Amino acid sequence: MGGGRERKALVKRAHESIAKGSKSFAVASWLFDKDTRDRSHLLYAWCRRCDDIADGQDYGGTLKLDESSAQDRVAAIRILTHRALEGQPTADIAFDALGQVASETGITREMADDVIDGFALDAQGWRPRSEGDLMRYCYHVAGAVGVMMARVMGVPADASETLDRACDLGLAFQLNNIARDVSEDDAAGRCYIPEEWLAEYDIPPGQHMKPQYRRQLVKIVQRMVKMAQQHEAAARAGAAHLKFRQRWAVLAAANIYGAIGQEVVSQAELAWDHRIHTSTLEKLGHVTAAFKEAIAGSWEPQEMPTWTRGTLMVMARMAQPVADIPHTPLRDEDVRRKED
Helix, strand or coil, X not given: CHHHCCHHHHHHHHHHHHHHHCHHHHHHHCCCCHHHHHHHHHHHHHHHHHHHHHCCCCCCCCCCCCCCCHHHHHHHHHHHHHHHHCCCCCCCHHHHHHHHHHHHHCCCHHHHHHHHHHHHHHHCCCCCCCHHHHHHHHHHHHHHHHHHHHHHCCCCCCCHHHHHHHHHHHHHHHHHHHHHCXXXXXXXXXXXXXXXXXXXXXCCCCCCCCHHHHHXXXXXXXXXXXXXXXXXXXHHXXXXXXXXXXXXXXXXXXXXXXXXXXXXXXHHHHCCCCCCCXXXXXXXXXXXXXXXXXXXXXXXXXXXXXXXXXXXXXXXXXXXXCCCCCCCCXXXXXXXXXXX
C-alpha cells in the first residue's frame, strides 16, 4: 500500500496539504494523538486532491486536465482511487496516501465511491430540487467523509450509532459551508438551495442573489443553519463514544464550523458581502470551549435530525444507474426431460 512510497513521505506531504488547504480542520486535527492525526491528514490529502482535480486544478500532478471534461476528471478520480485501494501505485501521492490510510483503518471502496459520487453530481451541473436532494448531496461530499474519519479514529465498522453521528457532523459542516458560500457558488454557476425552497419564498430560479430577494434569502439560510445545528447537536452527543483527545478534536471542529453558520445568520443581509471566517484567536476560544465540553460531556439533543445516514444511503443507492441484467445462461440440469 501507499504506491510503494515510504509512509513518512506520504505523511509529510499530507501535513503540507492540510496546512495549505484548511486552517480550520488543521487546528482541530492537531488535538488528535499522533497516529490519528497522521491518518486524518492522509485522508484529507486525498479529499483535497480530488477536489482540485474535479475543479480542473492539477497542482503538481501528472494528469493532463487542460482539455478534459468535468465528467472525464471525475472518471480519473474514480480510477485512481480504485487503484489505490487495490494496493496499486497511482503516480499521484495523494491517492497513494489514501491507499495507505485505507490499509490501516478499513476504509472501503464503497465509502470512497460515495464521496466521488458528490463530485459526479457537480460535474453533471446538478442542482437540488428538494430538501432530500440537498441532504443527499451533503451526504456525498461531507457525511460520507465523516464516516471515513470515524474509521480513521478507530470506530469499528459495526458501531452504527457512532458512525451515524460522524455522518451528522459532516452534514452539519456542509450545510454551514453552503450557507456561507451562497454568493461564491452563484458566481461559479452553482446553486445548492433546493428549487422547492426558492419557490416557497417566491424567488425565481437563478435570481436569489439579486438585492430584491435578499430578505427571503436570509430566511432560507436561517432554515439551513437550523438544520445544521440539529445535526451538530446529534454529533456532539455521539462524541461521547470517542477517546478523550478524539472527542476534544471533534468538538473543537464542531465549534469552529458551527460558528461559521452562526455568523452568517448574525450578519443577515450583509453575510455575503465578504467571506466569513474565524480568526486564530476565535479558533483558540473554540478549542478551549471544546476542552471543557470534552470533560463535562455534551447535552443530549432535544430533537434528532430528520435526515439519517441510513435514509441518505438508501437515497444514494436508489439514484445510481440500474445494474445490467446478467446474461449468463441458467443451468438446465434436471430441468429438461432426458430423451429415452
